[in-house]
Amino acid sequence: xxxxxxCYIEHEGKYLMLHRIKKKSxxxxxxxxxxxxxxxxxxxxxxxxxxxxxxxxxxTLTGYERVGLVKFYSDAEEAEDMYLYRGxxxxxxxxxxxxxxxxxxxxxxxxxxxxTWEGDRYxxxxxxxxxxxxxxxxxxxxxxxxxxxxxxxxxxxxRSRLLTVSHGFSSREGGVSEGIFESLNLGxxxxxxxxxxxENWRRFLRDCExxxxxxxxxxxxxxxxxxxxxxxxxxxFQETKAPIEAxxxxxDKPGVPLVVFTADCVPVLLQDPKHGVIGAxxxxxxxxxxxxxxxxxxxxxxxxxxVSEIRIAIGPAIDRCHFEVGVEVIEAVDQLLGKAAEAYxxxxxxxxxxxxxxxxxxxxxxxxxxxxxxxLIGGCTMCNPDHYWSHRFTKGERGSQAAxxxxx
Numbered sequence: 515x516x517x518x519x520x521c522y523i524e525h526e527g528k529y530l531m532l533h534r535i536k537k538k539s540x541x542x543x544x545x546x547x548x549x550x551x552x553x554x555x556x557x558x559x560x561x562x563x564x565x566x567x568x569x570x571x572x573x574t575l576t577g578y579e580r581v582g583l584v585k586f587y588s589d590a591e592e593a594e595d596m597y598l599y600r601g602x603x604x605x606x607x608x609x610x611x612x613x614x615x616x617x618x619x620x621x622x623x624x625x626x627x628x629x630t631w632e633g634d635r636y637x638x639x640x641x642x643x644x645x646x647x648x649x650x651x652x653x654x655x656x657x658x659x660x661x662x663x664x665x666x667x668x669x670x671x672x673r674s675r676l677l678t679v680s681h682g683f684s685s686r687e688g689g690v691s692e693g694i695f696e697s698l699n700l701g702x703x704x705x706x707x708x709x710x711x712x713e714n715w716r717r718f719l720r721d722c723e724x725x726x727x728x729x730x731x732x733x734x735x736x737x738x739x740x741x742x743x744x745x746x747x748x749x750x751f752q753e754t755k756a757p758i759e760a761x762x763x764x765x766d767k768p769g770v771p772l773v774v775f776t777a778d779c780v781p782v783l784l785q786d787p788k789h790g791v792i793g794a795x796x797x798x799x800x801x802x803x804x805x806x807x808x809x810x811x812x813x814x815x816x817x818x819x820x821v822s823e824i825r826i827a828i829g830p831a832i833d834r835c836h837f838e839v840g841v842e843v844i845e846a847v848d849q850l851l852g853k854a855a856e857a858y859x860x861x862x863x864x865x866x867x868x869x870x871x872x873x874x875x876x877x878x879x880x881x882x883x884x885x886x887x888x889x890l891i892g893g894c895t896m897c898n899p900d901h902y903w904s905h906r907f908t909k910g911e912r913g914s915q916a917a918x919x920x921x922x
Contacts, residue, residue, distance in 0.1 A: 516594040517709050519563040520550035521578065522641060523571075523601035528619040530571065530601075530608075531628065535615045541591065546620075546628040550599075558752065559597040559709070567601065570612050577603030582648025582666070583690045583713055584637050589655050595709060598637055598648060632659040640666075647717055649690045649697070669698065669721045670901070672892045674827030677785050679792060680771075681919040682722035683829040683891055685901050689714040691913060699903075699913025701775060702751055706913065715751055724771050724920050727751070731773040732758040734796045738804035740813045743770055762795040762806055764813045768922030777903040778837075778895050780874050781829035781917035784810060786819035792919050797874050799839065803846035807877045821882040829917050830892030830902050834860070834869035837896075843868060851876055 523530040532549050534542040551566040553559070564575050578601045586594040608617060620628065622642055626635055633652035640648055645666070653661035669688030673681060689698030690713050695706040698714050716727060728748040732741065733756075740762035741747070747758065748770060763772040764784075772794035774781050779798035785791070791814045795806055811821055839859075844866050848855045854876055858869040875888055895902040895915075903912045 515707055515709075516592050517553040517559070517562075518550060518594055518596045519553075519559055519566060519599060520548045520596050521563050521567055521575070521599040521601050522548040522638075523567070523573065523575075523604060524622070525604075525619065528621050529625055531618055531620045531625065532570065532612065532614055533616045533618065536613065540614075542631075544629060546625075546630050547634065549614075549617075550596075553709075556752075559712075563597070563599050567604075568606075570614055571617060572609035573604040573606045575601050575604050577601070579646070580716070581637075581641055581646055582650070583710070584648065585651045585692075586633075587651070587653040595707070597709075597713070598641070600641060633662055636662055636664070647688070665697070667697065669717060671718065671721045672830065674783065674825075674889050674891055676825040676887065676889050677783060677827055677919065678787050679785055679919060679921050680723045681783050681827070681917075682718070683781060683783075683827075683917045684718050684915045685830075686903050686913060686915065687901065688717060688721075694908070694911045695913040700916040701777075701914030704913055708752070712751055718916065719771070719918065722918055722920075724918060729771040729773045729918065730758075730763050730765070731775070732760040732763070734761050734775060735759050736798050736800040737761055738801055738806040738809050740764060740793070740795070740806065740809040742813055742817070743767070743772060745770055761797075761801045762793065762810050762813075764791065764793040764810060764817060765921070766791045766817045769920070771918050771920035773916050773918045775914045775916050776829070776831065777905045777912055777914050778832040780831040780871055781915070782807075782810075782874065783827045783829070783917055783919045784814065785825050785919065786814060786823045787825065788823045789818045789820060790921060791817045791819040792921055794917060794919050797870075799843055799846075799868070799870055802870065802874055802877070803843070803850050805850060805877070807874065808881055811878075811881050811883075822884060824883055825887045826878055826883055826889070828871050828874055828888065828890050830895050830915070831871050832896050832904065832906060833871065833894035834858075834867050835894060835897065836906065837868045837870055838862065838865045839868045840865060847873055851880070854880070
């Protein structure tokens with residue numbers, strides 16, 4: 515997959531257009547397009563568009579907006595993911611010797627009349643309408659447009675009425691991934707195209723009103739370790755350093771978003787709004803019976819939280835209707851909750867149907883969290899496979915959801 519950027523710089527009702535007439539071997543020969551090019555190794559889409567615009571035009575972008583992704587497929591060329599941008603501010607003077615062709619400011623209403631690729635008119639129309647988060651597919655047979663598809667969809671982020679900071683539980687809707695990862699896959703290690711995952715994260719964090727692309731995340735090992743996070747733990751999803759091994763995070767630092775991943779396990783977001791402490795926990799059954807809830811509460815209180823002030827949002831997960839487990843799980847739940855455990859499972863032959871979200875909620879109540887301070891968000895992941903990722907429903911062929919929370 516080739517990753518590229520394409521930018522249409524807008525100024526005084528005109529787009530800066532590039533007439534590709536200088537290179538004989540140019541696949542775009544004779545066409546009018548925006549300015550852009552291929553990613554360099556290790557480069558982000560934003561870094562690429564700024565560099566390409568400067569190299570081709572002499573202008574330094576000081577304001578730009580990523581409009582979305584256009585996927586190009588051809589029977590003659592390698593597949594291409596093109597990240598589309600609108601430039602809205604710049605510095606410098608337009609160069610007169612662009613190596614790719616001739617640059618010209620063209621009134622926006624006249625651009626559709628230029629000789630462009632047939633598929634370009636669709637995303638140019640969306641660009642002129644100031645649409646965002648595009649997810650479009652263009653397929654060519656030779657120079658002929660064989661298919662155009664607009665799969666742009668809104669994100670369906672779920673939120674709690676109890677939490678007062680930026681937060682969200684993702685669904686699988688509103689992203690750009692394809693195939694078994696369609697469409698908002700947030701899992702970095704599932705086999706999806708890395709840049710598409712980065713784009714999904716950009717959309718999700720923006721929807722949650724969390725700036726930037728650096729968050730705290732770890733390698734989840736179904737244990738009970740909860741890490742106290744600071745700015746030194748922030749990392750983008752393009753970094754290759756080994757992640758922290760943890761199934762939970764807490765912090766009292768602004769600008770340190772905490773993330774956990776799920777696809778049937780229980781995501782938990784915590785906040786003490788009075789004392790400014792937050793947490794995020796991945797609570798699968800192993801972490802739950804290992805009492806990760808107690809660890810999270812203890813770590814939050816060590817940062818100054820008061821358990822009576824802590825609010826908890828328990829996100830989408832597999833529910834009792836589909837969560838079949840063996841006797842060893844039930845014995846561990848009995849040991850965790852005592853007699854209260856009986857309310858959260860039913861015998862089904864030699865197996866049991868377990869209400870894991872109910873177990874998580876009950877444990878937080880036992881730890882001193884007030885009933886009115888706990889809310890269940892969303893539904894059963896396995897009952898709603900078009901809306902959520904479910905490991906059991908897909909037999910492991912899937913993407914991942916995420917839950918995020920941040921102060922400031």
